[in-house]
Amino acid sequence: MVDNADISGRSSGAAFSEAVEKDKAHRAKSRSLKPLRALWPFVTRYPGWLIGFLIFLILSAGAGLILPGILKLIVDCGFGGDAISNSTFCTRASTFGDGDLMGYFGIAVIFAVFYAAFGALRFFFITTLGQRVIADIRRAVYSKLLTLSPAFFERVRTGEVLSRLTTDTTLIETVITGSISFALRSIATIIGALFLMFVLSWKLSLMVLAIGPLIIVPAIIVGKRIRSLSRLSQDRLAEASGRGSEALTAVQTVQAFTREAMEDDNFSTAIEQSFAAQKSRITVQSLLTAMIFSISMISIFGILLYGASSVSKGTITGGDIAAFTGYAILVVSSSGALTETWTNLLRAAGASERLVEILETESEIKAPEDNAVMLKSVRGEIGFKDVNFAYPTRPDDVILKDITLTVAPGETVALVGPSGAGKSTIFQLLLRFYDVKQGRVTLDGKTITAFDPTDLRRTFAIVQQNTPLFSGSAMDNIRYGRDGASDAEVIEAAKAAYAHEFIMALPKGYETDLGERATTLSGGQRQRLAIARAILRDAPVLLLDEATSALDAESERAVQMAFEAMSKDRTTIVIAHRLATVKKADRIIVFDEGRMVGEGTHDSLIKDDGLYARLAALQFDKG
Known part of the structure; x- marks a missing residue:
């Protein structure tokens, strides 16, 4: 417990709000994906999963590039006319396709199965790796939070921290398991498809390359705006989470003062602000998608028009133009998808920065840099x-x-x-x-x-005035004082705190689930559990902060006797x-x-x- 004079300063969150504003300004100037590098150490912990993903990423991309070639095989060799069907390409292909249309379709089916299998395995490896990485990040952030001094939590609302721990990690999870995988596959597909397109027709390939800047440049320019709006929406959601967490933690106080409507309005306002920011982002991203899709489709139709003219002149086969169109669609669609992936990566970069801030935060309370004095x-x-x-x-x-x-x-x-x-x-x-x-x-x-x-x-063993307890059983809450204590030691401590009788009266005794923060117990019962926890700790110094304030006269007298017995062989400081x-x-x-x-x-x-x-x-x- 802290002095009452200290409470208002802790809950205001003014310093954190200032930090958030500085954080926003910092990110508005950032134009790179460098923050994502902070995720790399978490990824490289699992080389097996990473290598498996890369292998099946390459196989999946390769199989995808073969499919337009299968389309060329079917068009040229299956029903492309005698002149084309008797070509060297079709003669070699007939070895695998039995020289008829069904054989060629059989080849297509086999490749389709391999393509699906490679894609499924790629998804399995990257999704598993992503889930493992996110679990590690969440653990690392939570572990760091547990080491930070109370001064940190004076400036940061718990709800806002939890928002970083959940919302931001979920965003990163989506990027790792989806966006990064898709981006790598798209890049591999684009490179492979462009090479094969040049093999088929260098003129058509140059036309496709000319379309690239029309797609990429707008994506980069508009992507900055999308990232800024995404960051704003995340901040608004974190603020809403912080406000909601405070109200729900003190829900009885909210209801006792009939402030439900006010808290509902405050939370609704914060949520609406988050929605407005998200809506702006969605609007900008939708316009970008529409523009890119229009450019892509018009360009493909133009390529088809030029290709049809070339086919009629006999400079290229129908199978070539079918395969080329397939490759062009792969290039254009992959390029367009990369623009959306880019915006998602920028969003994840912002989320990564937020989490890295926590991971890099140093507690103001540290062990000595040289060897600490041992306490024996x-x-x-x-x-x-x-x-x-x-x-x-x-x-x-x-x-x-x-x-x-x-x-x-x-x-x-x-x-x-x-x-x-x-x-x-x-x-x-x-x-x-x-x-x-x-x-x-x-x-x-x-x-x-x-x-x-x-x-x-x-x-130290401490009994606090507000008796903070945790969800779980009575046994768990008392054993919180000393990990590894036996059941018999827990029961002995409960008896010393005069808590044994009411615990045994619970439906399952010591194994009864007390609910979140043990709110199912009375104030006096909760206080006696906290006293039992301190007794079990058996520390050389005992700190009692209004330890009997919630007890009735009879229980207080009994517990006071227990404290007197405990104090005989240890230093005791009592606030009362x-x-x-x-x-x-x-x-x-x-x-x-x-x-x-x-x-x-x-x-x-x-x-x-x-x-x-x-x-x-x-x-x-x-x-």
């Missing part, structure tokens, strides 16, 4: 020396001011004071969610920045607003506006007649 037998001495701290998103709002504090090993210290006084920030710094810019935070006399963050956090829960603490530290304004036992602080005495009077006088 931790005594649990906590120290703050002249600490001043402000959260990164609000650098001018100093939360802690000149804090100097030492907690002895095995000591129980309570932190009390008004909301926003800086108490929870102490926990944030101890766990190294943030690093201080001024002063030192130490564990057993060593600055905590000398430790690897993961090793450092293993020395209910002063009755900290009267037995070895020491009580009073915070106000980020400063330590009092220190002592319950009785001594009452006698001082300071802030603590006033807070105690308000609570205890009211019973």
Whole structure:
């Protein structure tokens, strides 16, 4: 938990919005597919799949190029007249076709089967490779997100991150499994078809080549606009996802304040903005497609007209013009398809940049570059020396001011004071969610920045006020405190937290699915599960942030006894607003506006007649 004063800064997303705008400007200037190179390391992990795809890509393209030759065989040798049928080409072909029309059709069928088989295997290899690559990318991005410091999530909405993790990776998946495969096949087809076209007729081939710029140049020019609109639509969708995620996460709050209509309007507005951007992209892409298709068809008809004239003059056979037309259609259609593939690749380049941004983001909390100090037998001495701290998103709002504090090993210290006084920030710094810019935070006399963050956090067990739990069973949620704990250890921890009885009353006991964030349980039950999780962790330092705030009086008394038993051999720091829960603490530290304004036992602080005495009077006088 963080101080209430910190919450609004985290959820605003202002810094992330600024980053998104900078991101858009950066991409608007980019004109290449260079970002896609970031995908290559993921692809080369699976050379077998890649080689298999390339082999069947070549075979598929080759088989496709043979089909127009089969068309020439049928036209010239099957019903092209005696003069043509007796040609050297037909004489050789008759060896395979038995010299009749059905034989030639048989050859066509055989090649068609091979063409289909090669195409299916090409699809199998590239689709499997694509799915594997996308799975790896998603895992890599998620793994990176788990390592980033809370400062990153102050600037980025979780929903927007999830949009990158799903929408952008889906776009890349489509490109890998479809666009790149199709682009490579189209390029191979174009090269092979052009070569065979020159063999058949160099004049007709030059005519086809002259058409190329009419197709490619508009595609490149308009492609930039399509990419810009695609990027805008992705950003709008990410913003909508972020807004929707926030509302659904706090759906009870939304409903309690009857703000369903407002949230619905906000989400609808964001979705409509995304749709408008997509519609603009589709419109531009449709116009481009229509233009390219018109140019292609007119050009093919022109080639056919010239070819028909050549056939009538006897300079070329009907089979030649049929085969040439087939090759021309392959070239023109492949070129036209490449323009659409180009726009898809540009879209994927934008998505790749977004994901690479996450993969290249460095956590602000790092292990030392040299060898980190090893944590072995931790005594649990906590120290703050002249600490001043402000959260990164609000650098001018100093939360802690000149804090100097030492907690002895095995000591129980309570932190009390008004909301926003800086108490929870102490926990944030101890766990190294943030690093201080001024002063030192130490564990057993060593600055905590000398430790690897993961090793450092293993020395703490924490019970948070908002008791974050996860979907899964009660057993899973308690075992979250210590991976590998036995069922017996989990049950023992539950009993110590006075959670065993209510867990056993659930339909399947410890194996009952608690639902997302365990919302099927009451606040007190959820809190006791969180306490059991901390007990199971069995760490040298125990951090309790309003750990009993949701418990009834009887459960609180029982859990308080469990905490007292736990605290005997470990350092314990307790944050509490209910002063009755900290009267037995070895020491009580009073915070106000980020400063330590009092220190002592319950009785001594009452006698001082300071802030603590006033807070105690308000609570205890009211019973």
